[in-house]
Amino acid sequence: QVQLVESGGGLVQAGGSLRLSCAASGGTFSNYAMAWFRQAPGKEREFVATISWSGGATYYVDSVMGRFTISRDNAKKTVYLQMNSLKPEDTAVYYCAARRSFSRSSQATEYDYWGQGTQVTVSS
Secondary structure, three states, X not given: OOEXXXXXXXXXXXXXXXXXXXXXXXXXXXXXXXXXXXXXXXXXXXXXXXXXXXXXXXXXXXXXXXXXXXXXXXXXXEEEEEEOOOOHHHOEEEEEEEEOOOOOOOOHHHOOEEOOOEEEEEEO
């Protein structure tokens, strides 16, 4: 059983940056591919980015390509999401998720473990 706890959300102006962190416990972190999803009010949960077990491969949704970077530190059991050039449409609750397999699949149903989420609000 893997527990995930996100942190780093907050209120930022458009064009600003935030770095989200997701700390894992209860499992062998390097055995899990990790991902970030987000959910805005009234919308479905949306895939943002995923990273492979060693960090050697990453995939992003087109809307964040070139602005967001996913990374991980297996020694610290933590995955990060560096968000630059933030836009009001990035406003959402951001969730990290884990699963054993890795692919560019963006389906939330394929992930086994989820954090509680952290709110990101981007003002215009």
